[in-house]
Amino acid sequence: MIKQLLRYLGLAVLLFALQLLVFNNINFHGYVAPYIYPMLLLVLPLSLKHWHLLIIGFACGLLMDVFMHTLGLHATAMLIVAYLRPFVTPSDTSRAYAPGMRMGFRWFLKYALLGILVHHTVLFILEAFTFNNLSITLLRIVLSTIASTLFILILEAMRVNGSER
Amino acid sequence: MNSLIRFIQRVSTTLLFLVLLFLSLWLYISTSYYQKAQFGRLALGLSGRLAERVSGIGQYIRMREANIGLRQENVALKNELEFLRSYITLSDDKTMRYSRLTLFDTLNYSYIMARVVNNTVNHQQNYITLNVGRCDGVEQGMGVVGHDGVVGVVLAASARYSVAISLLNTDFKVSARHRPTSTFGSLWWPGRSYTHVRLAEIPLHVALAVGDTVVTSGHSAIFPRDVPIGSIVGYEIAEGNAYSIDVRLFADFRSLDYVYVVRSADRSERLELEHNFSPNAND
Incomplete structure (x- = not known):
């Protein structure tokens, strides 16, 4: 139990550091802003209650907000992902203990893509705070979702490989 | 009974969600x-120290660019120094010379080097x-400039680090001047390309040309007068008898490295004065 907790804590620290120090500096003509830290919320164990997810999502988002000077922005996006997560994860917890690539690559791809799409849609629309230039905001959402999902798939593959060894 | 408990659980979770959603949105908006x-x-x-370590890695790669920028700035400063020197020594009148020197003395902006x-x-x-932070003399409200133009304004400073709002922030506006005609307008980033900003409120009777330079106005206590910002690449007539001007930034915001924090000596006095005489001095 403690070991598990430490593992998720380690993952959280790693994802936050990667986000703040590496992925925030990636840009492609200013249109792509990948966010990989929501991966934490995606791979948390299925045994967690719905309200656990809400609190964890909110807290992680708020912590990210403090670092990025966007108080409330990431908290909102993460909270909405946390609220929606139980509607797409399997309700029968006997099959797997946490959502991940072990449940099948295609399933995880769809799951991550959906989660990140929700996160980015909320985030980029709130960030722009206007429906002017909606086409640009949409372009930013689509391109960033693709980039983030790609990075999350790579990280998840590395994580699964690492834990099997 | 069981289904009632489940119902209450579901309702309370949704309630928690709504409360947190309201809280985060309220934090963000208000x-x-x-x-x-x-x-x-x-x-x-914490984040400053970490980022300093990590950014040190990329520093070597950008060293060449930084070096060229600094040398260019050096040449410009040397030229200006020689110009001012000749300007002072050419005037024979001693009192004139003295008054000019004191004039320079009172217009003091000083710079703090930062990375x-x-x-x-x-x-x-x-x-x-x-x-750089409070230990280095940085305070909130000070301007940040690079060797080729305006960068931002300091928002908060800890002991050893500070965070500045970037010119590339859709919430930020700065007062700017069309240099050839000395017309003032306000400049902001529309949130698209990191190389272009927009200058508005320049009236239609002003003669604009592509390539004209846009500089700071010097109206605020934040930036000195005539800090370069960018050059005009295009303009169109916006609503309300004013131009909407597309300005290409001189500074490359992707590779910002060495910058200066601007400290103006009479800043506090000026702010106090403006505060006392503004009609809404309470806010």
């Missing part, structure tokens, strides 16, 4: 970027972390 940065100050000591340790250009609200 706080200004200034207040947001104040919260960020809590983590600035950008973290900087984003891909968000709508971009911020810059600098490796």
Whole structure:
């Protein structure tokens, strides 16, 4: 139990550091802003209650907000992902203990893509705070979702490989 | 009974969701970027130190560019120095000479050298972390300039680090001047390309040309007069008898490295004066 907790804590620290120090500096003509830290919320164990997810999502988002000077922005996006997560994860917890690539690559791809799409849609629309230039905001959402999902798939593959060894 | 408990559970979870959603949205909407940065100050000591370590890696790669920029700036400063020197010594009148010297003495802006340790250009609200803080004399409200133009304004400072709002932040506006005609307007980033900003409120009777330089107005206590910002690449007539001007920035915000924090000696006096005489002095 403690070991598990430490593992998720380690993952959280790693994802936050990667986000703040590496992925925030990636840009492609200013249109792509990948966010990989929501991966934490995606791979948390299925045994967690719905309200656990809400609190964890909110807290992680708020912590990210403090670092990025966007108080409330990431908290909102993460909270909405946390609220929606139980509607797409399997309700029968006997099959797997946490959502991940072990449940099948295609399933995880769809799951991550959906989660990140929700996160980015909320985030980029709130960030722009206007429906002017909606086409640009949409372009930013689509391109960033693709980039983030790609990075999350790579990280998840590395994580699964690492834990099997 | 069982289904009732489940129902209550579901309702309370949804209620928790709504409360937290309201809280986060309220935090986001009701706080200004200034207040947001104040919260960020809590983590600035940690994030600044980490970012400084990491940015040190890329520093060697950008060394050549930084070097060229600094040499160009050196030449410009030397030329200006020689110009001012000849200007002073050419006037024979001693009192004149003295008055000019004292004039220079009263217009004192001083600069604090800083390095950008973290900087984003891909968000709508971009911020810059600098490796100088209150210990180095940095205070909130001070301007940040690079060797080729305006960079931002300091929002919050911890002991050794500070965070500045970037010119590339859709919440930020700066007063700017069309240099050839000395017309003032306001300049902001529309949130698209990190190389272009927009200058508005320049009236239609002003003669514009592509390639004209846009500089700071010197109206605020933040930036000195005539700090370069960018050059005009195009313009169109916006609503309300004013131009909407597309300005290409001189500074490359992707590779910001060494910058200066501007400290104006009479800043506090000026702010106090403006505060006392503004009609809404209470806010």
